[in-house]
Amino acid sequence: MDAQLIAFTGVAAGMVALPGADFTVVVRNALASRTAGLASAFGVAGGLLVHTALAVAGLAAVLVTMPVLFRTVQLLGGVYVLYLGLSALYAIRRRPAQDGGDGTPPAAPSRAPGRAPGSEPGSEPGQHALGEVGRALRQGFLTNALNPKAPVLFLSLLPQFVPDGHPPLPRTLLLAALVVVLALIWFPAVALLVDRLGRWLRRPRTARAIEGGSGVALTGLGLALVTGPLLR
Incomplete structure (x- = not known):
């Protein structure tokens, strides 16, 4: 592994791990369930795949040369992140405010005798789980894919790590x-x-705090993305 590839790995790892909307969405969905958290994580990776493909193809340059298109995409991304933030804040109202007497979440309401989970009238087994996975996957993908700064960043960053004399396409793909x-x-x-x-993060008080923090963070990011192109 050459020195430039090692350096790029460090830079890319820092970019990926930097807390932002992607991180917040994954944490929020993981609080709902492990499956939802993993689905949103793979959705974020799918969004990154779109951005890297655009950068490799050179199509991201269009966002730089056409400011109106860039701001339109930025506005759409801001609106979606803002929606996620407001949804998180609204969800706090549906969470129980206090833990059980022993510090654990209150017991779930009992089901009718002889009725298995997922067999409520009008529902099919696994239908709710599939819907949750699809929703989390979509949230992760759109949160990343609608970030217009990502392809511009990749477009400006990737060429810096292509050694002189090397074919740019194979290296950029790598x-x-x-x-x-x-x-x-x-x-x-x-x-x-x-x-x-x-077990600790899903305690009502902790979950409400995390939900509120993620809601405030996403709302702030969304407002910044929405007002940015409008103030220019």
Whole structure:
């Protein structure tokens, strides 16, 4: 492994691990369930795959040469992140405010005798789980894919690590694939860690605090993305 590739790995790892909207969405969904957390993590990696493909193809340059298109995409991304933030804040109202007497979440309401989970009238086994996975996957993908700064960053960063005299396309493909691999390691690891600490993190008071913090963070990011292009 050459020195430039090692240097890029460090830079890319820092970029992927930097807390932001992606990180917040993965943590929030992992609090709901391990499956949802992993789904959103893979969704984020899918969004990165789109950005790296655009950078490799050179299509991201369009966002630089056409400011109106860049601001439109930025506005759409801001609106979506803002929606996620407001949804998180609204979800606090549906959470129980206090723990049980022993510090554990209150017991779930009992089901009718002889009725298995997922067999409520009008529902099919696994239908709710599939819907949760699809929703989490979509949230992770859109949160990353609608970030217009990502392809511009990749477009400006990847060429810096292509050695002189080397064909740019194979090298750029390698660097782009490395970013996606790092995301596939980092975000699922975050989801699994949150799930591992789930007993404590899912306590009503803790969950409300995390939900509120993620809601404030996403709302702030969304407002910054929305107001940015409008103030220019």
